Amino acid sequence: MSYFPDEVIEHVFDYVTTHKDRNALSLVCRWWYRIERLSRQRVFIGNCYAISPERTLARFPALRSLTLKGKPHFADFNLVPQDWGGFVFPWIENFARSRVALEELRLKRMIVSDESLELLSRSFPNFKSLVLVSCEGFTTDGLAAIAANCRQLRELDLQENEIDDHRGQWLSCFPDNCTSLVSLNFACLKGEINLATLERLVARSPNLKVLRLNRAVPLDTLQKILMKAPQLVDLGTGSYLTDPHSETYSKLKIALLKCQSIRSLSGFLDVLPRCLPAFYPVCSNLTSLNLSYAPGIHGSELIKLIRHCVKLQRLWILDCIGDNGLAVVASFCKELQELRVFPSDLNDIGHAAVTEEGLVAISAGCPKLHSLLYFCQQMTNAALITVAKNCPNFIRFRLCILDPKKLDPVTAKPLDEGFGAIVQACKSLRRLSLSGGLTDQVFLYIGMYAEQLEMLSVAFAGESDKGMLYVLNGCKKLRKLEIMDSAFGDVALLTDVGKYETMRSLWMSSCEVTLGACKMVARKMPSLNVEIINEHDQTEFCPDDDEQKVEKMYLYRTMVGPRNDAPEFVWTL
Amino acid sequence: MSSSPSTSSSTRVLTLRASTGERFTIEAAAAAAARFSSLENGKKHDDEDDEEELRKWDAGFIRDLAPVVIHKLITASDYLGGRDELVYLLAGKVADMIKGKTSEQIMFRIANDFTPEEEEIRR
Numbered sequence: 031m032s033y034f035p036d037e038v039i040e041h042v043f044d045y046v047t048t049h050k051d052r053n054a055l056s057l058v059c060r061w062w063y064r065i066e067r068l069s070r071q072r073v074f075i076g077n078c079y080a081i082s083p084e085r086t087l088a089r090f091p092a093l094r095s096l097t098l099k100g101k102p103h104f105a106d107f108n109l110v111p112q113d114w115g116g117f118v119f120p121w122i123e124n125f126a127r128s129r130v131a132l133e134e135l136r137l138k139r140m141i142v143s144d145e146s147l148e149l150l151s152r153s154f155p156n157f158k159s160l161v162l163v164s165c166e167g168f169t170t171d172g173l174a175a176i177a178a179n180c181r182q183l184r185e186l187d188l189q190e191n192e193i194d195d196h197r198g199q200w201l202s203c204f205p206d207n208c209t210s211l212v213s214l215n216f217a218c219l220k221g222e223i224n225l226a227t228l229e230r231l232v233a234r235s236p237n238l239k240v241l242r243l244n245r246a247v248p249l250d251t252l253q254k255i256l257m258k259a260p261q262l263v264d265l266g267t268g269s270y271l272t273d274p275h276s277e278t279y280s281k282l283k284i285a286l287l288k289c290q291s292i293r294s295l296s297g298f299l300d301v302l303p304r305c306l307p308a309f310y311p312v313c314s315n316l317t318s319l320n321l322s323y324a325p326g327i328h329g330s331e332l333i334k335l336i337r338h339c340v341k342l343q344r345l346w347i348l349d350c351i352g353d354n355g356l357a358v359v360a361s362f363c364k365e366l367q368e369l370r371v372f373p374s375d376l377n378d379i380g381h382a383a384v385t386e387e388g389l390v391a392i393s394a395g396c397p398k399l400h401s402l403l404y405f406c407q408q409m410t411n412a413a414l415i416t417v418a419k420n421c422p423n424f425i426r427f428r429l430c431i432l433d434p435k436k437l438d439p440v441t442a443k444p445l446d447e448g449f450g451a452i453v454q455a456c457k458s459l460r461r462l463s464l465s466g467g468l469t470d471q472v473f474l475y476i477g478m479y480a481e482q483l484e485m486l487s488v489a490f491a492g493e494s495d496k497g498m499l500y501v502l503n504g505c506k507k508l509r510k511l512e513i514m515d516s517a518f519g520d521v522a523l524l525t526d527v528g529k530y531e532t533m534r535s536l537w538m539s540s541c542e543v544t545l546g547a548c549k550m551v552a553r554k555m556p557s558l559n560v561e562i563i564n565e566h567d568q569t570e571f572c573p574d575d576d577e578q579k580v581e582k583m584y585l586y587r588t589m590v591g592p593r594n595d596a597p598e599f600v601w602t603l
Numbered sequence: 604m605s606s607s608p609s610t611s612s613s614t615r616v617l618t619l620r621a622s623t624g625e626r627f628t629i630e631a632a633a634a635a636a637a638r639f640s641s642l643e644n645g646k647k648h649d650d651e652d653d654e655e656e657l658r659k660w661d662a663g664f665i666r667d668l669a670p671v672v673i674h675k676l677i678t679a680s681d682y683l684g685g686r687d688e689l690v691y692l693l694a695g696k697v698a699d700m701i702k703g704k705t706s707e708q709i710m711f712r713i714a715n716d717f718t719p720e721e722e723e724i725r726r
Contacts, residue, residue, distance in 0.1 A: 034697075041690055045698030057706035058713070 039065050049074040071095060076534050078116055078140065079559065082590045083124035095134035095159075096121070102537050102584055103487070104512050105139055105164075109539055109582065111565045112166070113597050116140040119149075120595075126153035134159040141165070147172030151179035159185035159213075166192035170200045170221065177203035185213040187240075195221030202227045206234070213240035217266050217297065217323075220244070225251045233258045242266025245299045250278050256285035264318075265289075267297035274304050283308045296320035296346075303331035313338035317365075320346040322372045333358050343367045343398075348374040349383035349405055356388030360395025368401040373432060386413030393420035400458075401426040409466055410438045414448025418455035427452055428463035434490040434515070437467040444468050450475035453483075463487040473497035477504025485510040498522035502529050512537040520547035527554050535586035546576025548583055552603035559592055560585040565599040573601070 034042070043066060046055060056066040072095040075081060087093060100116020118140045125132055132154040142165045150157065157180045170193065176186065177200055201224055204211075211231070216223075223246045232238060232255045239262060243252065247268030256262070272278050282305075292312050301324055313319075316339050321327055327335065328350045336355070339345075342363040349371050351359075359366065369392060371384055386409045392399065393416065400423050409431055429449075437444055444467040453459060453476050460482050464472065468491035476483065477500035484507050492498065498518040501511065503526070510533065519542030530536055530551070545562070552560040563582040572578065592602040701709045 038690065038694060041694035042697045042701075045695050046702060048702075051702050051704075054704060054706045054709060055701070058709050 100140035136161040141167040144172035169194035174200035215242035240264040243268035253282040264294040294318035298324035301326040353388035366396040370403040393417040411448035418451040424456040446471040470497035495522035
């Protein structure tokens with residue numbers, strides 16, 4: 031069966047680029063599988079241990095762009111030890127040896143060494159784009175190698191990485207004839223920057239669209255940069271402090287008036303709110319605003335800024351905006367699609383930040399909202415039911431009530447009904463994070479209604495194994511399940527081990543799962559790696575005592591068996 | 604390969620005759636061509652501009668093309684050779700039809716929507 035000639039199929043496939051679509055094409059028939067695999071250039075690997083570099087290249091010889099993810103998501107909550115794994119070096123080393131025409135590398139939660147970056151920079155003459163998110167293990171020396179050797183570099187995007195800043199001159203390593211930069215983000219770097227070098231680099235990069243500065247870049251330099259780069263589309267300010275009566279501030283205002291293309295704004299790591307009005311002209315064009323690193327902007331200054339952002343689609347903010355501030359967002363930002371409210375002070379649970387009121391206001395005022403991450407003090411069932419009615423289009427709904435197991439403060443009931451309303455109304459829901467007091471009932475609802483659910487995060491929830499089983503049985507599209515501190519044990523884990531082969535991974539920590547049950551999963555399912563992570567009391571951990579509870583278990587499907595780079599405290603069964 | 608358009612007041616039938624001698628008659632293309640030529644004020648009609656006109660179809664027309672027609676056009680184009688732009692246009696349309704679908708849905712669509720005539724021919 032072909033229906034179309036090969037060459038025509040290739041043309042059709044050229045237009046199909048997302049990995050989900052590509053995967054679908056590859057399953058239509060053997061013919062299409064072959065054509066697809068020979069033409070796929072962008073490869074996405076959600077778990078770096080699911081496959082090897084060799085087999086990846088064997089299947090996709092035309093690979094030019096690789097996305098790799100390492101540690102599981104709960105690493106963001108410090109649940110995964112630093113040296114657990116996720117090393118990128120073997121991939122780079124293999125690709126270099128195989129002379130892959132690598133152009134793009136995007137890594138998330140991986141360990142990246144300076145050696146890897148040096149090898150990367152020397153091995154791929156067409157290399158254009160490096161995006162590192164939540165990675166660690168490298169220093170500015172590695173960045174220097176990238177700057178110096180990647181002649182075609184267009185993008186260097188560093189997001190939330192732990193980088194050892196040697197305060198060297200990595201920026202100076204961009205050669206004078208390097209004019210190809212389109213995107214440069216070094217906001218997460220902690221050290222000093224040679225400001226003159228930065229200005230010269232910007233001046234010779236006419237295609238620069240994205241520039242996110244770190245704290246070491248003062249307002250004075252920002253002003254000079256903006257004069258040279260009015261074409262910027264995405265700006266992250268560094269330190270935003272100056273005397274509002276100064277000439278620098280006047281010049282900044284003039285520069286910003288010329289920056290008509292800025293659609294995304296972030297930064298303000300240090301800030302003098304009185305100087306924010308310079309950005310008001312920019313605000314009216316903004317589609318994305320990230321103030322989650324700007325605790326200095328709050329109160330009336332924050333409100334004044336938000337009022338100008340009438341085209342905003344994405345807002346990342348700290349909870350010091352308060353319910354009142356969220357009400358203002360709901361009034362002015364009618365195009366809002368994505369909202370993230372981060373906790374400003376995790377230690378101070380008492381202070382009033384945002385509650386269910388803010389969320390209800392947002393849901394009423396922003397009908398296009400589809401993605402939410404909301405850290406709050408409390409939530410009620412009534413509020414969640416209202417939110418579900420107002421916003422049935424949620425794709426991502428992540429609620430994090432800071433006080434675990436907190437019940438509905440009005441009715442003193444668990445939040446089962448509220449989350450139940452969300453999953454029932456939101457037919458497109460793909461990602462859900464639960465919090466607050468929850469019984470098995472919420473999982474019954476999830477299993478029944480959340481048909482599109484791909485990722486579920488659970489903490490301090492459930493009463494019995496039934497809860498987890500409702501989800502495993504009901505959610506046919508489930509790919510990632512992560513559970514901490516919940517009452518699920520061996521029966522839940524063992525009832526349907528075949529299910530785990532249809533998923534990317536399962537994480538369970540501080541649950542009721544025993545070592546014996548984990549061993550049984552490993553025995554029955556050779557296509558899974560079942561890892562026991564045991565970093566603390568290694569002396570107390572007895573490998574033969576099947577009755578003991580397992581502190582952390584991470585299992586994932588793989589085509590290449592147990593990994594050979596696991597540290598001492600990780601035991602693959 | 605030759606193409607011989609014949610004009611009438613409301614329809615034009617474009618006939619593409621492949622070098623193999625097969626003839627594909629594309630009525631849907633006719634309706635569009637009629638709309639196109641009526642919209643293009645002052646544009647001199649030219650036989651050689653058939654390809655040009657096909658290339659200039661607007662997105663709406665492409666969007667409304669029936670899968671059967673797409674299949675005919677795209678396979679004809681391939682035989683005709685050198686009709687890259689047309690192939691790209693149509694390939695894009697086919698791609699739009701299969702994006703976001705599961706493999707089962709794609710299989711179903713390809714088998715059922717694109718070539719129902721194959722069933723008829725077999726009968």
